[in-house]
Amino acid sequence: MRRAVIAFTAFLGGLIFLLASGPAMAWAEGEGLKGTIQNQGQPVNGVKISVADEGGAAVGDATTDARGAWEIPVPKAGTYKVTIDQATLPQGTSLRNKDRATLTVQVFEGQNRSVLFPLAASGGQGGTGAAPDTPSATQEFFTRFAQLAFDGLSLGLTIALGAVGLSLIFGTTGLTNFAHGELLTIGAFVAYIFNTTLGLHLLIAAPLAVVVCAALGYGQDRFFWGVLRKRKTGLVSMMIISIGLALFLRNLLLFIFGGEGVPYAQYVAQSGIQIGPIFTTPKNLVAMGIQIVVLVAVGLALIYTRLGKATRAVADNPALAESSGINVDRVVRLVWAVGTAVAALAGILLGTTQNLSYQMGLQILLLMFAGVTLGGLGTAFGALVGSLIVGLFVQVSTLWIPPEMKTVGALVVLILVLLVRPQGILGRRERIG
Amino acid sequence: MDWTLIFSRAIESGIGSEAVIYALAAIGLNVHFGYTGLLNFGQAAFLAVGGYSIAVTVATFGLPFFLGVAIGIALAVVLALLLGIPTLRLRADYLAIVTIAAAEIVRLVVRAVALEGTFGGTDGLQGFSDSFYAMNPYPDGQYNVGSIIGFDHRTMWVLTVGWILVALSCFVIYLLMKSPWGRVLKAIREDEDAVRSLGKNVFSYKMQSLVLGGVIGALAGFIFALSRSAVQPDLYSTDLTFYAYTVLILGGAARILGPVVGAAIFWALLILISTFLEEAVNAGVINVITVTQVGPIRLMLVGFGLMLLLIFRPQGIFGDKREIALDAR
Numbered sequence: 001m002r003r004a005v006i007a008f009t010a011f012l013g014g015l016i017f018l019l020a021s022g023p024a025m026a027w028a029e030g031e032g033l034k035g036t037i038q039n040q041g042q043p044v045n046g047v048k049i050s051v052a053d054e055g056g057a058a059v060g061d062a063t064t065d066a067r068g069a070w071e072i073p074v075p076k077a078g079t080y081k082v083t084i085d086q087a088t089l090p091q092g093t094s095l096r097n098k099d100r101a102t103l104t105v106q107v108f109e110g111q112n113r114s115v116l117f118p119l120a121a122s123g124g125q126g127g128t129g130a131a132p133d134t135p136s137a138t139q140e141f142f143t144r145f146a147q148l149a150f151d152g153l154s155l156g157l158t159i160a161l162g163a164v165g166l167s168l169i170f171g172t173t174g175l176t177n178f179a180h181g182e183l184l185t186i187g188a189f190v191a192y193i194f195n196t197t198l199g200l201h202l203l204i205a206a207p208l209a210v211v212v213c214a215a216l217g218y219g220q221d222r223f224f225w226g227v228l229r230k231r232k233t234g235l236v237s238m239m240i241i242s243i244g245l246a247l248f249l250r251n252l253l254l255f256i257f258g259g260e261g262v263p264y265a266q267y268v269a270q271s272g273i274q275i276g277p278i279f280t281t282p283k284n285l286v287a288m289g290i291q292i293v294v295l296v297a298v299g300l301a302l303i304y305t306r307l308g309k310a311t312r313a314v315a316d317n318p319a320l321a322e323s324s325g326i327n328v329d330r331v332v333r334l335v336w337a338v339g340t341a342v343a344a345l346a347g348i349l350l351g352t353t354q355n356l357s358y359q360m361g362l363q364i365l366l367l368m369f370a371g372v373t374l375g376g377l378g379t380a381f382g383a384l385v386g387s388l389i390v391g392l393f394v395q396v397s398t399l400w401i402p403p404e405m406k407t408v409g410a411l412v413v414l415i416l417v418l419l420v421r422p423q424g425i426l427g428r429r430e431r432i433g
Numbered sequence: 434m435d436w437t438l439i440f441s442r443a444i445e446s447g448i449g450s451e452a453v454i455y456a457l458a459a460i461g462l463n464v465h466f467g468y469t470g471l472l473n474f475g476q477a478a479f480l481a482v483g484g485y486s487i488a489v490t491v492a493t494f495g496l497p498f499f500l501g502v503a504i505g506i507a508l509a510v511v512l513a514l515l516l517g518i519p520t521l522r523l524r525a526d527y528l529a530i531v532t533i534a535a536a537e538i539v540r541l542v543v544r545a546v547a548l549e550g551t552f553g554g555t556d557g558l559q560g561f562s563d564s565f566y567a568m569n570p571y572p573d574g575q576y577n578v579g580s581i582i583g584f585d586h587r588t589m590w591v592l593t594v595g596w597i598l599v600a601l602s603c604f605v606i607y608l609l610m611k612s613p614w615g616r617v618l619k620a621i622r623e624d625e626d627a628v629r630s631l632g633k634n635v636f637s638y639k640m641q642s643l644v645l646g647g648v649i650g651a652l653a654g655f656i657f658a659l660s661r662s663a664v665q666p667d668l669y670s671t672d673l674t675f676y677a678y679t680v681l682i683l684g685g686a687a688r689i690l691g692p693v694v695g696a697a698i699f700w701a702l703l704i705l706i707s708t709f710l711e712e713a714v715n716a717g718v719i720n721v722i723t724v725t726q727v728g729p730i731r732l733m734l735v736g737f738g739l740m741l742l743l744i745f746r747p748q749g750i751f752g753d754k755r756e757i758a759l760d761a762r
Contacts, residue, residue: 176526228744236472236525237743240682243474243675244743247736255729366537369530377526402547411534418527419519 031107033082034071035115036064036261036355039093043068043269044119048085053078063088066269067355077107082115093119141399146277148395154284156371156391157291161346162361163368163375163383164298165339171315171378172332175225176239179246180343180368181361185253187213187344188351188360192257195264202266206348210341217340221333246362253358261355287349294345295384298338302380311335315378367394367407370414376427385425390414434716439708441581447701450588450660453595454480455699457653458677459684459692460602464646466678467686467756468610469639470622471646472525475516475532476677478539479647481669482508483654485543485552488664491561493551498564502655509651512539513644521639536671544666557665565659566590591660598656599693602649607689609645618642619687619756672732679739685752694750707731 033051037044043066050061051072059080062070074080083102086095095101095117107113166180190212194205228238270281302308313321314331322328350360367390375386390410397409417424446452458476465473486505490496516535520528543552552558569590577583584592609615617638620628629635658664676699684695710727713719722730748754 176529233744236470237747239472239526239529240678241740241743243678244736244739247672247675247739248733249736251729251732251736255726255733258725366534370534373527373530402545404545405541405547408538408541411538414534415519415531418523418531422519422523422527 152392152395156388160387167383181365183343184347185361188347213344214341218337221336376424382426443705446704456696461646461649469642475536478536479650480654483651484658488558513647685749
C-alpha cells in the first residue's frame with residue numbers, strides 16, 4: 001500500500017510539474033472593472049463600454065478586443081456606472097434587457113470587478129431594416145426552438161462524451177466518480193499547455209492532450225483506484241475519496257492557472273454562419289462532427305470488438321467475467337484510459353466554445369450524472385441517450401424558463417424520473433435496489 | 434512573522450463560529466451517514482434552507498424573527514421528505530446524486546435574477562439579524578479569553594447560542610442512539626434486509642433519520658446566517674457539504690462527539706496552515722506563491738486530507754473501523 005501511495009504522490013507530483021510549466025499568472029493590481037461580451041458563446045469585438053463615477057464624471061472607456069474582453073481601471077473603491085454603447089453592438093444582437101444598458105456597481109478595495117452584459121439575438125436575421133411583414137409568433141417560436149434544439153444537441157454531445165466514461169467506470173468498478181468533471185478540465189488545460197506554452201496549433205495540441213490524458217487515466221487506475229480495490233476499500237469510501245480527489249485537482253488547477261478564464265490560441269473568434277433557422281459557427285459544427293464520430297466509434301467498439309464485449313461482460317457481472325477467463329483488471333484499466341481520453345476530448349471541445357476555467361468540469365458534472373442516471377446507471381448506451389435528452393432539455397427549456405434556471409429544470413426532471421422509472425431508460429430493474 | 438497572530442487565529446477558529454456551524458452540519462450528517470448509512474451529499478441545501486428562511490422572513494417580508502426559525506425547521510423537514518421519497522427505496526448512490534442535485538437546485542434558485550426580489554440574487558440578503566442581536570446579554574466590548582484570544586460581544590452571543598445548540602444536539606443524539614430507535618438505525622446501516630425481515634419499516638426509519646439530520650443542518654444554517662448577518666447563495670455550494678464530510682470523518686463517524694472534535698480540529702488546523710502561509714508570504718519567507726494562491730492551497734489540503742483519511746484511517750480519531758466499512762453494492 002505504501003508503495004502505491006508513493007506512486008500516486010509521484011503521479012500527482014508529475015501532474016503538478018506538467019501543469020506548473022504553464023504560464024505564470026499575473027495578478028491584477030488595484031481596482032478596476034472588466035468583463036467579456038459574448039453572444040451565444042462567441043466573443044463580440046468592438047463594443048464600446050464607458051465608466052462614470054457616481055457624480056456622472058467620465059472615468060474611462062474601452063472597446064472590446066477579439067476575445068470580447070474589456071477592462072477599465074478605476075482610481076479608487078466606490079460606486080461606478082458602467083454603460084454599454086448599444087449602437088456598437090453587431091447587427092442581429094441586442095442586450096437581453098434593453099433597459100439595463102447602464103449598470104451601477106460597487107467596487108471594493110483591491111477588487112477587479114466583473115460586469116456582465118448578457119446579449120441575445122434580436123428578432124430579424126441580418127437586421128437590415130424592418131422586415132416587410134413581421135414573422136408570426138408561431139414562426140418566431142419555431143425559429144427559436146430550432147436554434148435551442150441545435151444548441152441542446154451540441155451540449156448533449158459534450159455531456160455524452162463525459163458521461164460514457166463515467167458510466168463505463170461505474171459499470172465495471174461500481175465507483176461513482178465525483179472527480180470525473182475534473183478529467184474534462186484537466187484535458188482542456190493539458191491541451192492549453194501544449195497550445196500556448198509550447199506553441200503548437202490546437203489541431204496538434206488536442207490529439208496530444210488526449211493521448212496524455214489516456215495515459216493519465218491508465219495511471220490513475222493502475223496506481224490509485226486499482227490499489228484501493230485490491231485493499232477492499234468500500235465503494236462508499238471510494239466515492240468520498242473521489243470527492244477529495246476532485247477538490248484537490250480543482251484547486252490545483254485554480255492554483256496554477258488562476259481564476260480568470262483563458263482561451264486557446266486558435267479558433268477563438270469565428271464569424272457565424274446561418275443554416276436555415278440555425279445560427280452557428282464552423283468550429284461548433286466540426287466539434288459536433290468529432291463528437292458524433294467518437295461516440296459512434298466507442299459504441300461500435302463496445303458491440304463488436306473482443307475488448308468491447310469483455311467490457312460489457314465485466315459491467316454485467318465481474319465475478320462471472322473473471323471466472324470465464326477475462327482479465328478484469330486489464331479491462332478496467334482500459335476503461336479508465338478510454339474514459340479519461342474521451343472526457344479530455346469533451347473538455348477540449350468545450351474549451352473551444354468558452355474560456356477555460358478550473359470549474360468547467362464541475363459545471364457539467366451534475367448534468368453528466370443526470371444523463372447517466374436518466375439513461376440507466378452503468379449502461380454505456382443509456383448514458384448516451386440520457387445525455388442527449390438532458391442537453392436538449394436544458395436548452396429547449398429556456399423557451400419557458402429563465403436561462404439561469406435551465407440547470408434547475410434538468411435536475412428537477414432527474415428527480416422526477418427517479419420517482420417513476422428509477423432504473424432509467426435503458427437500465428434494468430435488478431440494479432437499483 | 435507574527436506567531437501570536439497565527440496561533441490566536443487558529444484557536445479562535447477552533448472554538449469560533451466556523452467550528453460551531455460545521456459541528457452542527459456534521460452532527461446532522463452523522464445521523465445520516467454515520468448512524469444510518471445514508472449518503473447525503475446535499476447538506477448544504479439544509480443549511481441554505483435554514484439561513485434563507487430567517488433572512489427571507491425577516492428581511493423580505495418583515496415578519497418576526499422566531500417565525501423565521503420555525504419556518505426554517507418546517508422547510509428542512511419538507512426538503513428531507515422531498516429528497517427521501519424518490520430515493521430512499523433505491524441504492525445508496527442514487528441518494529448521493531439526488532441530494533447533490535437538490536443542493537445545487539436550492540443554490541441556483543436563491544441566486545436567480547428572476548427571484549431577486551425575494552432572495553436577493555447573487556448578493557443575497559442582509560439586515561435580518563437585528564432582533565437576534567437585540568437579545569444579546571453581553572454588554573458591548575471585547576471579551577478576552579486568556580491573553581491571546583478574544584471575541585467581541587456579538588461573536589460571544591453567537592458562540593453562546595451556537596455551542597448550546599451543539600450541546601443540545603449531541604445530547605439528543607446520545608439519547609436517541611441509546612434508544613431502541615437508534616439501534617434500528619444502526620441495524621439498517623449494517624444490513625437493511627435483516628431489519629426488514631424483522632418487520633421494521635426501513636423506509637420510514639430512514640426518512641426519520643433524514644428529517645432529524647436535516648433539521649440539525651438547518652440549525653447550522655441559522656448560526657451561519659446570523660454569525661455573518663448575511664446570506665449569500667454561493668456560500669452554500671457543494672464544497673460546504675464536503676467540508677462537513679471531512680469534519681465528520683476526521684472526528685469519527687457514528688460517534689457522538691466525533692463531529693464536534695472534528696470541527697474544532699479541522700478549523701484550527703486549516704486556519705493555522707493558511708494564516709501561516711499568508712504570514713510567511715507577506716514576510717517574504719515564502720516567495721514562490723502569492724497571497725491569493727493560499728486559498729486554493731487550503732482547499733487542496735482539505736481534498737488531500739479527506740483522501741488520506743479515508744485510505745488510512747476511515748474511522749477518524751474516535752471511530753470504530755468496523756462501524757463504517759460501508760459497501761453500496
